[in-house]
Amino acid sequence: MDAAAHYRQLLTLQRDEFLAAAAPAMLVRYRARWVAAAPAAAPDNDLSETMDVGLSRGRLVEGATEMELYPLAKQAGTAFPDRITIGRTSNNDVVIPEHSVSRFHAYVRQTPGWVVADAGSKNGTWIGDTVVLPRREAALAPGAVVRLGDVRLTFYRSSDLFDRHGGSHAGR
Numbered sequence: 293m294d295a296a297a298h299y300r301q302l303l304t305l306q307r308d309e310f311l312a313a314a315a316p317a318m319l320v321r322y323r324a325r326w327v328a329a330a331p332a333a334a335p336d337n338d339l340s341e342t343m344d345v346g347l348s349r350g351r352l353v354e355g356a357t358e359m360e361l362y363p364l365a366k367q368a369g370t371a372f373p374d375r376i377t378i379g380r381t382s383n384n385d386v387v388i389p390e391h392s393v394s395r396f397h398a399y400v401r402q403t404p405g406w407v408v409a410d411a412g413s414k415n416g417t418w419i420g421d422t423v424v425l426p427r428r429e430a431a432l433a434p435g436a437v438v439r440l441g442d443v444r445l446t447f448y449r450s451s452d453l454f455d456r457h458g459g460s461h462a463g464r
């Protein structure tokens with residue numbers, strides 16, 4: 293079972309049970325199914341694709357939003373015991389297998405709050421429209437949109453994720 297399916301199941305629990313079972317925070321990638329804006333195509337042409345929400349090309353197919361969840365938790369055997377590493381390769385705590393994400397792209401860590409830092413990636417890291425300088429930690433607020441290369445992610449503490457998607461919203 294992948295992380296998204298696991299968390300969809302967890303979101304059906306009561307709030308206290310969810311918080312006990314979930315990672316303390318996570319990154320969520322909202323993806324939508326888009327139909328390419330093109331003249332009428334032959335019926336056998338599939339012009340649809342999955343794209344990050346926020347990138348506009350074509351039109352959104354209603355009800356086709358997907359959530360990919362990336363729990364912010366340390367994995368056994370990974371480097372940097374005080375940081376949660378994010379990158380394209382399997383030796384990271386959070387693996388995002390996209391070409392615009394570097395092998396070791398960024399890291400997050402929990403201080404009293406949460407921070408993110410770019411690890412010197414090729415395609416950069418942003419919080420909203422602000423560039424995160426390499427090896428300089430920047431504060432992450434709940435609901436902040438973090439961009440790693442071309443990948444847009446929303447940062448949530450577990451309690452915020454449950455408040456947004458839990459309970460009666462879990463099946464959506």
